[in-house]
Each structure stands twice: as C-alpha cells, then as structure tokens.
Amino acid sequence: MIIADRKPFEEIKESVKDYNKIMVLGCETCVAICQAGGEKEAEILASELKLAFGNEGKKVEVNDEIVIRQCDDEFMSDTAFLEKVKEADVVLSIACGVGVQHSCNYFNRIITEKPIRVIPGLNTTFMGANIDVGLWEERCLGCGDCVLERTGGICPITRCAKSLLNGPCGGSSNGKCEINKDTDCAWHLIIERLEALGELERIKPVEKYKDWRPSHSGGPRRMVREDLRL
Amino acid sequence: MKSGSNLEGLLEKGEFVITGELGPPKGTDVEVVKKKAAMLKGNVDAVNITDNQTAIVRMSSIATSKILIDEGLEPTMQMVARDRNRLAIMSDLFGASALGIKNMLCLSGDHQSFGNHPEAKNVFDIDSIQMIHMVKTMRDEHKVICGDEIEGDFKMFIGAASNPFADPFQYRVHRLAKKIEAGVDFIQTQCIYDMKRFKEFMKQVVDMGLHEKCKILAGITPLKSVGMARYMAANVSGIIIPEEIIDRLKGAGKEKVASEGIKITCEQIQELREIEGLSGIHLMAIEWEHKVQEIVEAAGLLPRSVL
Numbered sequence: 001m002i003i004a005d006r007k008p009f010e011e012i013k014e015s016v017k018d019y020n021k022i023m024v025l026g027c028e029t030c031v032a033i034c035q036a037g038g039e040k041e042a043e044i045l046a047s048e049l050k051l052a053f054g055n056e057g058k059k060v061e062v063n064d065e066i067v068i069r070q071c072d073d074e075f076m077s078d079t080a081f082l083e084k085v086k087e088a089d090v091v092l093s094i095a096c097g098v099g100v101q102h103s104c105n106y107f108n109r110i111i112t113e114k115p116i117r118v119i120p121g122l123n124t125t126f127m128g129a130n131i132d133v134g135l136w137e138e139r140c141l142g143c144g145d146c147v148l149e150r151t152g153g154i155c156p157i158t159r160c161a162k163s164l165l166n167g168p169c170g171g172s173s174n175g176k177c178e179i180n181k182d183t184d185c186a187w188h189l190i191i192e193r194l195e196a197l198g199e200l201e202r203i204k205p206v207e208k209y210k211d212w213r214p215s216h217s218g219g220p221r222r223m224v225r226e227d228l229r230l
Numbered sequence: 231m232k233s234g235s236n237l238e239g240l241l242e243k244g245e246f247v248i249t250g251e252l253g254p255p256k257g258t259d260v261e262v263v264k265k266k267a268a269m270l271k272g273n274v275d276a277v278n279i280t281d282n283q284t285a286i287v288r289m290s291s292i293a294t295s296k297i298l299i300d301e302g303l304e305p306t307m308q309m310v311a312r313d314r315n316r317l318a319i320m321s322d323l324f325g326a327s328a329l330g331i332k333n334m335l336c337l338s339g340d341h342q343s344f345g346n347h348p349e350a351k352n353v354f355d356i357d358s359i360q361m362i363h364m365v366k367t368m369r370d371e372h373k374v375i376c377g378d379e380i381e382g383d384f385k386m387f388i389g390a391a392s393n394p395f396a397d398p399f400q401y402r403v404h405r406l407a408k409k410i411e412a413g414v415d416f417i418q419t420q421c422i423y424d425m426k427r428f429k430e431f432m433k434q435v436v437d438m439g440l441h442e443k444c445k446i447l448a449g450i451t452p453l454k455s456v457g458m459a460r461y462m463a464a465n466v467s468g469i470i471i472p473e474e475i476i477d478r479l480k481g482a483g484k485e486k487v488a489s490e491g492i493k494i495t496c497e498q499i500q501e502l503r504e505i506e507g508l509s510g511i512h513l514m515a516i517e518w519e520h521k522v523q524e525i526v527e528a529a530g531l532l533p534r535s536v537l
Contacts, residue, residue, distance in 0.1 A: 166408055178340075
C-alpha cells in the first residue's frame with residue numbers, strides 16, 4: 001500500500017491562499033486506509049481551511065469531494081463531478097503523488113475550457129504496511145528485481161539503510177540499525193529468519209553487483225502488457 | 231606481489247606489522263596532513279587515510295594519500311560505497327593507482343545521517359564486499375567489471391574491515407569469510423576493548439582457517455579520557471568498552487589518565503600478540519598522532535623495518 005502523510009496545515013494554507021474556490025479532493029484507496037487522504041480527511045481539511053480563512057475575514061469557498069481512485073480515469077469521469085472541478089480555482093488533491101499527477105493530467109485532457117490547477121496536500125512517503133495501530137513501515141522500494149526469495153522474505157534493499165546485499169554492516173547492534181534504535185537491522189532479521197528455516201547457507205555466497213536498470217536508476221519506468229492492450 | 235606495497239611485503243615476510251591512521255583536514259590545510267604524517271613516519275608501516283569518516287566532509291582520501299607519498303609514507307586509501315557508484319570508484323581507483331597508491335580499504339561507509347550533511351542522498355550502488363570483488367577483478371583479470379580491458383597496469387593490495395563486536399555475533403566470522411571469498415588480502419578490525427569477545431572471534435577465525443587466507447590486523451584505539459571512553463561506547467557503532475577499563479581510567483585520576491590509557495594500549499598489544507591468527511596491529515590514535523611513537527616504542531615494536 002502507498003503510505004502518505006498530510007503536509008503541515010500552514011504549508012497547505014499558504015499554497016491555496018490566492019484562490020477563492022478550493023476543491024479538496026480525497027482518494028478512497030491507499031491514502032484513505034492510512035488515514036491521510038480519505039473522505040473523512042478531506043472533510044476535516046476543508047473545514048480547517050474554511051475556519052482559518054474565515055478567521056482572517058477572507059471569503060473563500062471550500063468544498064470537499066471524494067473519488068475511489070485518483071490514479072484511474074474511470075473513477076473521475078462523472079459529468080457532475082467534472083463540472084465541479086471546472087468551477088474550482090484549484091483542486092487540492094490529498095491523494096498520493098500518483099493520484100495528484102494522474103488527476104491533473106486527466107482533468108486537463110477532458111476539460112478543454114480552461115487549464116485545471118491541481119496541487120498536493122500530502123507528502124507521499126513510502127510503500128509499506130500497517131504494522132500496528134497508527135504505525136506504518138516501509139517494505140518495498142520497487143527496485144524491479146525482487147530478491148526476497150534469497151533473503152527469507154525480508155528486503156535488504158528497502159529495510160537496510162545502506163541497501164546492502166551482503167550485510168549486516170558493522171553498525172548492527174542488538175538487532176537494531178546504527179542510524180536509529182527504533183529501526184530493526186534488516187540483516188539481523190534475515191539471519192534469524194534463515195536460521196529458523198535452516199537456510200542460512202543461502203547468504204554465504206557473495207551476492208553479486210545488483211543490476212539497477214529495472215529500478216528508477218534506469219529512468220522513469222513504463223510497463224507494457226501486450227496481452228492486455230486493445 | 232599483488233601490489234608491491236611495503237605493507238604487503240612485510241606481511242608476506244611474516245613480520246608483525248603496525249598500521250596507523252590519519253584523518254584528513256576539514257578543508258585544504260596541507261600543513262595539518264604534513265604535521266600528522268611527520269609524527270607517524272618511521273613508527274608505522276602504512277597509514278590509513280580515512281574517506282569522509284563519520285560522513286563529515288574532509289579533504290579527499292586520494293589527495294591526502296598522495297601528499298603522504300610525497301612525505302615518504304605509505305598510505306592505505308580508504309574508500310566508502312556511500313558516496314560513489316561503481317563508475318566513480320573504478321575511475322578513482324585508476325587515478326589512485328596512477329598516483330602511486332598501492333593499498334586500499336573497501337568500506338560501506340558510515341550512514342550520512344551521522345555527519346554534517348544529513349540531507350545528502352547516498353549512493354550504495356555496491357556494498358563493501360562487492361567493492362572487494364570489483365578491485366580484485368580489476369587487478370587479477372585486468373578488466374573493469376563490465377569486461378572491458380584496463381589500459382595500463384593496475385595493482386592494489388585489497389583491505390577491508392571486520393567488526394567482531396557487531397551483531398549477530400555468531401554471523402560475524404561468516405561475513406569475514408565472505409570478504410575472503412570476494413578476494414580481500416588483509417583485514418583491519420574495529421577497535422578492540424572487549425578482549426574476551428575478540429578471542430572468541432579469533433578462535434572461530436582460526437578454526438575455519440581464515441587467518442591463512444588473509445592477514446588480520448587487530449584494531450586498537452588508545453583512550454585519552456573517561457569521557458572519550460564513555461562517548462565511544464555510547465556513540466560509535468559496534469564498540470563495547472568493558473567497565474573495568476573505564477574504572478582503570480577513572481582510578482588513574484585526571485593527571486595520569488592519558489598515561490594510563492597508553493599503558494592499557496600497550497598491555498592490549500602484548501595480549502593481542504599472543505593470539506593465534508593475528509598478523510599485526512592497526513593503531514587508530516584519533517587526534518593523538520603525537521603519542522604514536524611513545525606507544526609503539528613502549529610496545530617494543532620499534533624500529534620498523536622497511537623493504
């Protein structure tokens with residue numbers, strides 16, 4: 001799941017201060033689950049903005065809307081919804097960075113009367129999982145060449161601060177990473193898991209240089225599935 | 231000879247070697263390097279030149295190594311994977327070799343969050359073990375890792391670090407074995423204070439025959455004060471300082487704490503010399519270069535022979 005965190009309110013307020021009609025647009029998928037950008041958060045943010053501008057005596061219209069997924073055209077194609085987008089001076093999207101860009105691109109493709117301004121209300125933080133109530137942790141960097149089969153299902157690329165393929169480094173202490181005592185040493189976890197599985201031999205050979213081309217290092221990524229193309 | 235370095239030659243001869251360490255200045259002050267070099271000259275067989283240690287920006291290890299060569303000392307250039315990708319490392323190694331640098335140490339590098347530019351993006355394209363393999367490929371196959379031939383000679387004595395005090399303890403010796411498999415020639419360990427744990431580690435090393443496959447130098451850092459001991463134990467990754475050492479420093483009193491620190495160092499060196507599988511000492515006298523001669527002399531390791 002994509003995890004995101006709301007930007008500080010002052011930063012959001014500053015970014016929309018020049019507009020009179022603001023649409024706060026929530027997204028009902030990943031960011032709703034991590035309680036950063038769903039329907040409830042869109043309502044709250046809209047109310048906060050109304051209140052803050054109202055206290056300053058500024059007349060601003062703030063509405064909130066929600067779509068199922070801002071990263072998919074079909075959930076944004078409703079005519080009445082698009083009409084509201086057109087009427088707004090700015091769309092404050094509280095989707096992840098994908099949603100912000102995709103909704104912006106879609107609105108500007110479909111609405112031809114005027115350019116549509118879409119700005120972000122969240123910081124997209126990582127691909128991760130909900131570990132406990134109010135706690136999320138990063139689990140995947142999307143390197144494009146999964147190594148989990150060799151590392152006991154624990155990703156060293158993501159969870160080791162140095163992305164070591166032949167860890168752990170000398171900074172591993174009592175199962176924790178040298179950069180932060182709240183962060184588990186990924187390699188400590190890998191060794192424990194492989195030991196329990198009786199597969200410690202797996203990490204004895206030297207892991208060769210990683211080919212980073214399938215990762216972002218190879219440039220912005222694109223996937224074509226010919227079997228799904230029309 | 232893999233590199234023709236003095237360090238390699240002495241180790242091959244079976245001499246008990248002693249290497250020192252020099253941290254480059256946080257700027258361009260060559261005199262700082264020359265002053266420290268003068269204190270180390272004749273007292274150690276080679277000098278590690280750190281590479282932006284603890285992620286603090288300093289004069290480059292390559293340039294500082296070259297200054298050392300000009301001053302008549304032999305450098306061991308440290309190189310971290312934090313700041314350079316494989317292209318930059320190989321390119322810098324060509325440059326280092328062209329400048330006469332014959333020893334190097336392959337390291338992952340302290341995370342940038344420890345240093346003075348925590349906002350920086352790190353690299354970690356390869357790790358320290360892959361770096362060892364890369365340098366060995368360059369030296370022994372005369373190729374860069376994509377397979378292209380290297381123009382001209384490339385020789386290097388390949389070192390790496392080992393920390394017997396990091397966790398999980400039972401895996402540390404296997405990580406050393408991986409460095410040997412990757413092609414390391416010599417190892418310098420993290421500073422040793424917990425002699426009991428170090429002896430356990432060396433027993434595993436000897437049982438696996440690893441000391442016959444690479445030369446191992448035991449890391450030592452003299453403690454200048456109780457404060458330094460406490461700071462290192464709390465803040466430097468993978469350092470364990472037993473309470474009895476801290477008690478000895480405390481017991482010496484403020485006036486004599488430094489000489490007690492040196493006394494402890496000399497005792498440690500004597501104890502280390504008795505341990506099977508060690509080929510020398512790596513003496514990291516941090517900002518205490520002027521004491522190196524005194525320590526090495528008191529440990530009975532002077533004069534140093536030069537090949």
